[in-house]
Amino acid sequence: MNMKKLATLVSAVALSATVSANAMAKDTIALVISTLNNPFFVSLKDGAQKEADKLGYNLVVLDSQNNPAKELANVQDLTVRGTKILLINPTDSDAVGNAVKMANQAKIPVITLDRQATKGDVVSHIASDNVLGGKIAGDYIAKKAG
Numbered sequence: 001m002n003m004k005k006l007a008t009l010v011s012a013v014a015l016s017a018t019v020s021a022n023a024m025a026k027d028t029i030a031l032v033i034s035t036l037n038n039p040f041f042v043s044l045k046d047g048a049q050k051e052a053d054k055l056g057y058n059l060v061v062l063d064s065q066n067n068p069a070k071e072l073a074n075v076q077d078l079t080v081r082g083t084k085i086l087l088i089n090p091t092d093s094d095a096v097g098n099a100v101k102m103a104n105q106a107k108i109p110v111i112t113l114d115r116q117a118t119k120g121d122v123v124s125h126i127a128s129d130n131v132l133g134g135k136i137a138g139d140y141i142a143k144k145a146g
Contacts, residue, residue, distance in 0.1 A: 028058045030083040032074050032099075034091045034115070036063045041089060044113065048087065068095035075099035079106040089113040096120075 031048050033041045045061050052059035060083065064071035068091050078086060079102060086103045090096035090112060097119025103110050104121050111124045 027084045028060055028081065030078045030081075030086045031059060031061045032064060032071060032078070032086065032088040033061065034064050034071070034089045035066045037066075044089065064091050066091050068092055071096060072099045072102070075102050079103060079108060083108060086110045087113055088117075090115040090117060093118050 029048075029052060031045065033045055036042055036045065049059055049061070060078065060081065062074040062077070064074055071088075071091050075086065075088070086108050088096065088099065088110060090099075093115050096112075096115075096117045100110050100112075100117045100120025100122060109123045110117070110120065111126065112122050113125075114127050116122070116125050116127075
């Protein structure tokens, strides 16, 4: 499975996990990305947007620019906006703890993507298996090299 397909799958699973029978078209889901300078995370954003559109959700995407302080400010902004759920790809597993706790206090469920949070309550964590991905890539290269 290539990285773009994996990113789309992760996004679809994350968004599907948020759907309820009473979901309203005006519900807002937030996606905070560690950086949009990485093609993998751009694919994650694009997949999330596609699924949000398909399911009738408004998706707000914020780029933390690999800066934990910016990440915290993004989450603070989202708590004020009243997002229904927070999908977050942390800049750092430890640093994101304060952002997760802020969302917890605002009663916003948190799903972490790719990196876990060491503090705060997270309802789900979705990640790729980088070890398996490395093995698949190595097997492919070995096969092509003969």
